[in-house]
Amino acid sequence: MPLDSVPRRVGVVGFGRLGQSLVSHLLTQGPELGLELVFVWNRDIGRMAGAVPHSLQLQDLTALGERHPDVVVEVAHPKIIHDSGAHILHHANLLVGSPSALADQDTEQKLREASHRWGHAVFVARGALWGxxxxxxxxxxxxxxxxxxxxxxxxxxxxxxxxxxxxxxxxxxxxxxxxxxxxxxxxxxxxxxxxxxxxxxxxxxxxxxxxxxxxxxxxxxxxxxxxxxxxxxxxxxxxxxxxxxxxxxxxxxxxxxxGSATVTAFWRSLLGCCQLPSKPGIYLC
Structure with missing residues (x-):
C-alpha cells in the first residue's frame, strides 16, 4: 500500500551497511510504497560500482538540489550533518542517522535555524533506543x-x-x-x-x-x-x-x-518520517 497519494523522492547519503540496506529496500519495495530513490552519495564513489545504477550515483553532494528530493537520509558520519546538514534542509526534509552530531551545540542551532528558514523538518532515527x-x-x-x-x-x-x-x-x-x-x-x-x-x-x-x-x-x-x-x-x-x-x-x-535489529528499525524510521508533515523542528522518528 502506498504511504500516500504523492510519491516521495528519497536521497541517501552514505553507502555503508545501513545505506546499502536502505538502497536495496528503496529499489525493491519503494515503488509499491510510493517512494522513489533519486540519488545515492558516498564519499568513496567506487564503493557503489555494480550496486547502484550509475544514473542514481551523485558525484557532488552540494548538487543534491538538482535531484529534487523530498527527504534526504544521512547514514554516513556525523561530519555530514556538521558540514552539510543546513544545506540539505534548504532542499528537503532531513532524516539524521548520526544524532551524535547534535551534541555539538552550534550544529544543533544551525539545523534549527535552517529548518525554520526553509520550512523543512529534521527527523532523527531512534536506532537502537528502545522505548x-x-x-x-x-x-x-x-x-x-x-x-x-x-x-x-x-x-x-x-x-x-x-x-x-x-x-x-x-x-x-x-x-x-x-x-x-x-x-x-x-x-x-x-x-x-x-x-x-x-x-x-x-x-x-x-x-x-x-x-x-x-x-x-x-x-x-x-x-x-x-x-x-x-x-x-x-x-x-x-x-x-x-x-x-x-x-x-x-x-x-x-x-x-x-546491530541487525537497528537496520530494520531504520527502514521503519524512514517510512515513518515519510508519513509525517514537513514542519520546522527536530523530531524523533
Whole structure:
C-alpha cells in the first residue's frame, strides 16, 4: 500500500551497511510504497560500482538540489550533518542517522535555524533506543528525573577517537571506557553514541548534559550489542519514585558498528518520517 497519494523522492547519503540496506529496500519495495530513490552519495564513489545504477550515483553532494528530493537520509558520519546538514534542509526534509552530531551545540542551532528558514523538518532515527516514545511522553509530563544509557559490546565494534581509542585497545574482560554526560562522549565515539544521543533528544528536559552515557568494552560480547536504559522520576507522595530498566541484546556481526535489529528499525524510521508533515523542528522518528 502506498504511504500516500504523492510519491516521495528519497536521497541517501552514505553507502555503508545501513545505506546499502536502505538502497536495496528503496529499489525493491519503494515503488509499491510510493517512494522513489533519486540519488545515492558516498564519499568513496567506487564503493557503489555494480550496486547502484550509475544514473542514481551523485558525484557532488552540494548538487543534491538538482535531484529534487523530498527527504534526504544521512547514514554516513556525523561530519555530514556538521558540514552539510543546513544545506540539505534548504532542499528537503532531513532524516539524521548520526544524532551524535547534535551534541555539538552550534550544529544543533544551525539545523534549527535552517529548518525554520526553509520550512523543512529534521527527523532523527531512534536506532537502537528502545522505548523512545515512552521516554518522550514521561519527559513531557514532567515525570523524568534521571536517564542513563549503557552500551556494551566487544572493542572491535567500536570506532573511537582520542583517548578513548587508546583505552579500548587494552581492555580487561569488561572495561568502562566512559561514564558521564552524553555531550562529552559524542565527540570521542561519534559512531557508537547514537543511541545515547537519541535518548538525549527524547528527553529535552535533561538533554545532552543531563542524560548519562556509559560505554563499555566487553570481550565476552563478540557478536551482540547490549543496551541498558535506566530511568527514574521524582519522588511521589509516598517518597517512592517511578523507575524503569530495559535490557536489549541486538545481534551483530563481529566488529560491526550497527546491530541487525537497528537496520530494520531504520527502514521503519524512514517510512515513518515519510508519513509525517514537513514542519520546522527536530523530531524523533
Amino acid at each position: 523512545s516514545e515512552d521516554i518522550a511522553r514521561l519527559d513531557a509530563a514532567g515525570g523524568l528525573q534521571s536517564l542513563r544509557v549503557t552500551m556494551a559490546t566487544h572493542p572491535d565494534g567500536f570506532r573511537l577517537e582520542g583517548a578513548l581509542a587508546a583505552a579500548a585497545k587494552t581492555p580487561g574482560l569488561r572495561t568502562v571506557l566512559y561514564e558521564g554526560p552524553v555531550r562529552g562522549l559524542c565527540p570521542w565515539a561519534p559512531r557508537n553514541s547514537n543511541t545515547m544521543a537519541a535518548a538525549a533528544l527524547a528527553a529535552p528536559s535533561l538533554g545532552f548534559d543531563g542524560v548519562i552515557g556509559v560505554l563499555v568494552a566487553d570481550l565476552s560480547l563478540p557478536d551482540v550489542h547490549v543496551v541498558d536504559v535506566e530511568l527514574s522520576g521524582p519522588p511521589g507522595p509516598s517518597g517512592r519514585s517511578f523507575t524503569l530498566r530495559t535490557h536489549r541484546e541486538n545481534p551483530a556481526q563481529p566488529g560491526a558498528v550497527t
